[in-house]
Amino acid sequence: MINNYYLIENNEQVGPFSHTELMERGLSPAEMVLSPLTNEWNSASNLPELHEYFTLQGIYLPTNANAANFWWRLLAYIIDYVVIILVVAALAVFLGFFEAYTGAHTDMLFDDRNDFAFKLVLVISFMLYHAIFEATRAQGSIGKIICQLKVVDMDGRRISFRKALGRNLAKILSSILCGIGYLLIFWNDRHQGLHDQMAKTYVIRKKN
Template sequence: MINEYYLFKDNEKQGPYNHNELMDMGIGIHQMVLSPLAEDWQAASDLPEFDEYFKSAGIYVPVANNVANFGWRLLAYLIDDAVLFIAAVILWSLVVIIVRYTTGSFDTDSNTTDQELMIRLIAVVLWIFYNAAFEATKVQGSIGKVICRLIVVDGNGQRLNFTTALARNLSKIISSFLCSLGFFAMLWSPMKQCWHDQMAKTFVVRKT
């Protein structure tokens, strides 16, 4: 029977199981499996026949050939930047309308610098929470990333919780230092990680 798999579980060899039985059991990515096509034990995530099963569960284990390159991440960023710019302008416009109706005036000429500073602050806060919220959902990424088929995962290829997603996006402030050097760090990182990815131990993967 070529479909004989064995598990190393509870310090003993268990099986045999067929492919469907292992999926019904909810096999984990770190489960050690002896495949009928291999001579040694391997983690389930290293067996290509389980790729679709893990992907259907939203698990994309980051490896060198699936992490997103600079071009895809830049495109996703530009899309998100446009979305958030529009959102910030709309939000600021609502603030202006509310202030005018409650106070009867809003001096746009004398407060230009303050207005620009406020819009920038709103944009930064929106950027952080927008990305963190989306990364912690089932889509695992912002609108721009969804369009570009990118997701953010942890080292096990799984969805981030909100705390990790928030920490990742707050760390982007550090990545923006020194002329945004931290964002360009992915160009020489083996797993294409920016500084904030490295600090949060996360990866951006392109779904295939």
Template sequence: MINSYFILVDGQQTGPFTHDELMDNNLQPDAFVLSPLATEWQQAIDLPEFNEYFVSQGIYQPAKGNYANFGWRLLAYLIDQFIYYGFFAIIGGLIGAIMSLTGGEFGSIFINIEDVLQVVITFSGFFINAFLETTTLQGSLGKLICKLAVVNIHGGRETFLQALGRNFGKILSSLICGLGFLNVAWDSKRQGWHDQLAKTYVIKKRG
């Protein structure tokens, strides 16, 4: 049977299965599969005939051809900053309006409001991005617009803790004049230090 595949389950060979049967049984990207056209076991994510299936599941194999470069990642970051700062500018404006209407009665509460907002924007951004990276969006709004996705080493979604660690790892990447972010420009896998820390990749979706 040309359409016969075998799969390892707990170290035991099972099968044969058709291409459709494997997909119907929720084939995982890290599952070891013996293709009828190969003589060695391979992970399912490495078999081209399953590419469309995995993409439909939000799984994108990290590979040289689809690592998101520095330019795309910078554009996504700038879009995010525009969105976040725009939102918090509205909040700041409302606070200012309240202070004006109350004759500055709450002024002592909102001393150094810009510094407070900066901290709030930064840390809320970490949690918001971590949450978005674990959803079907697989990234921030900026990454969605730029058709980028954050994936784990198997091409799937991160866990929330992994995503949170990645985002807080941006503090490390920001040190030494942002050298950890600039690392994306010359790293062979286009990873920042925070990506390397969390074992994640940012890839460019097809289309």
């Protein structure tokens, strides 16, 4: 029967279960399942008929079909860059009004002598911005939210702040040598950049 699914529990085969009974058990992506559609054992994450179930649980399993390509990721990056520029511009305007009303000198923050420090703070802020958003339920920055992109681990789950921070620090390596680490997104089946591969993460596009 098409509903004859089997599981491995305590090193023993249990079942059969219908498709509905299988989902009611609360499957994990790594659980081994014998599907009547393939007649062989697979992890639950590899069975297409269970992908919708996992999506409803907030688990977005990375596949070749839902992997976000380079252009979607570039668009999200551009949106984030614009957001950061607007925030910096708003800060500059605020400091200008603050200086006008108080007489305090704030221009030293943008002094050429502090240019390196300012850029360093900007880079760190950009990394933290991405890491914090990726570790939240949104699973991505403002740009990724708009483009319906999510950062997930190998099991399709939300990543921790520690993994998100490591992923964004690894972007430094992706950026060197003319951004070759980012260009890997073109050649990888699941569009992973070097930093994705190092952090064992994926960027998927959630389609309506």
